[in-house]
Amino acid sequence: MYELLDRETLKTGETLEIGVVTSPEEEYAPGIEELLSHKGEMWRAHIRAALEGRAERLETRFYLGLIEGKPVANIMTVERLGVGILGHVYTRPEQRRKGICHAVMSRQMEHFRQRGGHVLTLGTGFESPPYWIYHGFGFRSLKGGFMRYAVEPDHAFEERWFAPAPAQVKPVAWEHAPLIALIASLPGAEYLRSVAWRYVGIENLERALIEFFARQLAGDPVGGCVLESETGAVAGCATWHPHSLWSDVWLVDSFTHANFTAQTPDLLEGLEVPPGKQIAYLDAQAREKAALYESCGFVREGTLTRFLRADGEPRDVWVYGRER
Ligand SMILES: CC(C)(COP(=O)(O)OP(=O)(O)OC[C@H]1O[C@@H](n2cnc3c(N)ncnc32)[C@H](O)[C@@H]1OP(=O)(O)O)[C@@H](O)C(=O)NCCC(=O)NCCS
Numbered sequence: 001m002y003e004l005l006d007r008e009t010l011k012t013g014e015t016l017e018i019g020v021v022t023s024p025e026e027e028y029a030p031g032i033e034e035l036l037s038h039k040g041e042m043w044r045a046h047i048r049a050a051l052e053g054r055a056e057r058l059e060t061r062f063y064l065g066l067i068e069g070k071p072v073a074n075i076m077t078v079e080r081l082g083v084g085i086l087g088h089v090y091t092r093p094e095q096r097r098k099g100i101c102h103a104v105m106s107r108q109m110e111h112f113r114q115r116g117g118h119v120l121t122l123g124t125g126f127e128s129p130p131y132w133i134y135h136g137f138g139f140r141s142l143k144g145g146f147m148r149y150a151v152e153p154d155h156a157f158e159e160r161w162f163a164p165a166p167a168q169v170k171p172v173a174w175e176h177a178p179l180i181a182l183i184a185s186l187p188g189a190e191y192l193r194s195v196a197w198r199y200v201g202i203e204n205l206e207r208a209l210i211e212f213f214a215r216q217l218a219g220d221p222v223g224g225c226v227l228e229s230e231t232g233a234v235a236g237c238a239t240w241h242p243h244s245l246w247s248d249v250w251l252v253d254s255f256t257h258a259n260f261t262a263q264t265p266d267l268l269e270g271l272e273v274p275p276g277k278q279i280a281y282l283d284a285q286a287r288e289k290a291a292l293y294e295s296c297g298f299v300r301e302g303t304l305t306r307f308l309r310a311d312g313e314p315r316d317v318w319v320y321g322r323e324r
Helices: 029-035 041-051 100-114 129-136 156-161 174-184 206-217 258-270 287-295
Strands: 002-009 015-022 059-067 070-080 083-091 119-123 140-143 146-150 167-171 192-194 223-229 234-242 249-256 277-283 299-310 313-323
Touching (some): 015 100, 029 041, 029 070, 129 146, 192 277, 223 258, 234 258, 287 299
Parallel strands (some): 083 119
Antiparallel strands (some): 059 070, 167 223
16 A cells, blocks of 8 residues: 655755555555665565565555655665664665655654654664764664664653563564564663574664564574563563574573563473474573573583673673473
8 A cells, every 4th residue: 555645845856755655565566676676585575575465463664755656765664563673774876865865754754653653773884874864863872873763752661661561472473573673672681682693782683583584484493482561562582593503402592671581481481492402592690591491491501601792791601401
């Protein structure tokens, strides 16, 4: 579906039409796919799925700038319950520096707020030209080029969203991607959070998530589950992947919002890992998490000395295993 949002006269005198495409969509799909054809295959797999209405409940919107009916610029948002990731910001090279990105983003941000959106995150080069475009729209750096925008001041939304509440385990699905990305934008109780996703401290998980879902779509042996709170928040996530070094050994990771650490066992028991040996690497300072792993049958089998560089400080990593 295409919805016209606005028209604007550019510096050049040309008329820019600004509209938003939601899935499923046929008329604008070839133009969007062509505009974003420089993206890698895993990103294009999501774009295709979204345009064909196969991206489950992950709300995917393509905000387009069009000149004479032809898409020349794009900004994509993927959202669930007002929590989103903004990406695929692109203006055709021959159309740049005419104010198109700025015009499309003004309408996109306005639309996000009007729809009751809460928080957006994105990744870009730190202090690059797009970094300053996003900065102008209220995004602020969380870590280098990983940026966040919130409608409400400070972390008012996250405080409500992640308030302690009953939560249940569900299989991970595409719709959870922006919600998982939000937990990763906040510091957790531990520093080492997911080895498979190379996630320590706070991190932009956009690439890790798209890779994970592309692998799931391709039928690779990977899986996961999330802890869904009553507010709709994904308050925790656990995954399993094949260990890169050993056959029939599965790498298990889990992380939660700090208010939901105690529910780590629910996540670990919610994973449907194939038979074999399960290995988990835990930050040696995460004693509560380690005790929760032990309560689920994980046994500490070794220590990797000074493997983790937490803000420059070397730390030990515990290796936990269980056989299932
Ligand atoms: C970044 C990008 C989307 C900007 O698109 P655009 O339509 O040319 O942007 P605008 O014309 O709206 O620029 C708005 C302002 O941003 C700044 N800006 C944009 N491109 C810039 C550049 N290459 N160098 C310095 N400043 C730049 C300028 O201040 C500009 O205003 P001005 O032209 O009046 O000085 C475009 O360059 C692009 O597609 N780049 C490749 C993909 C990319 O890097 N995407 C972002 C990934 S996070």
